[in-house]
Amino acid sequence: MKKLLISTVLALGALAFYLALAQRGEEARMAQPLAGAARDPGGPVDLRVLLDDVRTLSSDAFEGRATGTPGSRKAQAYLQARFRAIGLLPFGRDYAQAFAFSTHSVGNIFVPGRPFRGDYPDAANIVGYLRGSAAPDTFLVVSAHYDHLGIVDGKLYPGADDNASGVAALLAIASYFTAHPPRHSVLFAAFDGEELGLRGARAFMAAPPVPRAQLAANLNLDMLAHNDSNEIVVAGSHLWPALKAPLEQAAGRSAVRVLTGHDRPVLAAGLVERWDDSSDHAVFNEAGIPFLYFGVADHPDYHAPSDTIEHINPAFFGRVANLLVDVAALMERDLDRVAR
Numbered sequence: 314m315k316k317l318l319i320s321t322v323l324a325l326g327a328l329a330f331y332l333a334l335a336q337r338g339e340e341a342r343m344a345q346p347l348a349g350a351a352r353d354p355g356g357p358v359d360l361r362v363l364l365d366d367v368r369t370l371s372s373d374a375f376e377g378r379a380t381g382t383p384g385s386r387k388a389q390a391y392l393q394a395r396f397r398a399i400g401l402l403p404f405g406r407d408y409a410q411a412f413a414f415s416t417h418s419v420g421n422i423f424v425p426g427r428p429f430r431g432d433y434p435d436a437a438n439i440v441g442y443l444r445g446s447a448a449p450d451t452f453l454v455v456s457a458h459y460d461h462l463g464i465v466d467g468k469l470y471p472g473a474d475d476n477a478s479g480v481a482a483l484l485a486i487a488s489y490f491t492a493h494p495p496r497h498s499v500l501f502a503a504f505d506g507e508e509l510g511l512r513g514a515r516a517f518m519a520a521p522p523v524p525r526a527q528l529a530a531n532l533n534l535d536m537l538a539h540n541d542s543n544e545i546v547v548a549g550s551h552l553w554p555a556l557k558a559p560l561e562q563a564a565g566r567s568a569v570r571v572l573t574g575h576d577r578p579v580l581a582a583g584l585v586e587r588w589d590d591s592s593d594h595a596v597f598n599e600a601g602i603p604f605l606y607f608g609v610a611d612h613p614d615y616h617a618p619s620d621t622i623e624h625i626n627p628a629f630f631g632r633v634a635n636l637l638v639d640v641a642a643l644m645e646r647d648l649d650r651v652a653r
């Protein structure tokens with residue numbers, strides 16, 4: 314009995330030691346960016362338009378864009394107008410794809426004034442696309458959630474970085490593709506209900522506007538604009554190695570430090586947090602669709618009323634948006650090769 318106890322303790326100790334080593338190795342690996350350019354190469358993104366989109370979506374009038382609120386409907390109207398101006402096509406009569414859901418929060422039982430059950434009868438994803446010239450039945454899906462936390466206990470959560478920034482970059486990518494028509498189709502999805510549990514992405518995948526088999530890859534954008542170290546993180550290339558080539562090519566000519574990680578199993582990465590399910594790309598990953606997810610490391614303004622446009626890094630965000638246009642263009646070009 315004593316022997317068994319000793320060998321169990323030894324085995325657990327060895328495992329803990331191994332995991333700590335793996336974690337240190339992974340952290341050291343993640344600190345090394347993909348090779349990038351020394352100087353900012355610039356790019357096609359209009360920084361003024363990019364920042365205008367963030368400023369508008371995170372302004373007080375949009376009330377933090379919580380699902381089902383007047384601020385959310387304002388954001389939907391704004392995005393529909395932007396989709397139309399850019400020249401995206403709707404799948405149906407318009408870009409809005411309505412869905413409904415309910416949430417149940419055990420935690421809220423203990424908070425006065427917060428309901429256990431939340432009903433959201435009029436949520437909506439805003440979805441448009443550009444038709445590919447050579448392979449219109451194969452789609453690259455560019456996604457970013459537009460919802461945020463809204464007004465909580467009288468405080469407005471503007472969500473400039475989370476995720477007005479991702480939506481603004483999605484619009485910049487859409488503008489790029491209208492000027493440089495793609496060979497494959499490109500679908501743009503501004504998802505609702507992400508903050509309530511990836512609800513918009515799940516509704517989209519439950520009833521996609523085209524057969525699911527035509528969704529070849531996903532580029533998901535969530536928090537792109539707030540980092541003081543010129544660093545953006547990308548997850549997905551370890552799980553989907555075919556996406557490494559376009560990623561490395563784009564990173565190689567960007568002046569942003571592109572860090573890969575948060576997508577390796579515990580035996581390779583120890584307890585480094587996994588981001589596979591941190592945003593809407595999780596729904597694509599679960600459906601067997603290759604994804605790249607771009608986002609900054611957490612910062613003090615994350616899910617705080619201080620996530621304002623004043624706290625983002627405009628020059629950094631511009632570089633990231635240009636990097637993402639490049640990534641999207643290369644994913645689209647290579648779509649047949651990167652698709653499962």
Ligand SMILES: [Zn+2]
Pocket residue numbers: 458475476507535536592
């Ligand atoms: Zn987010």
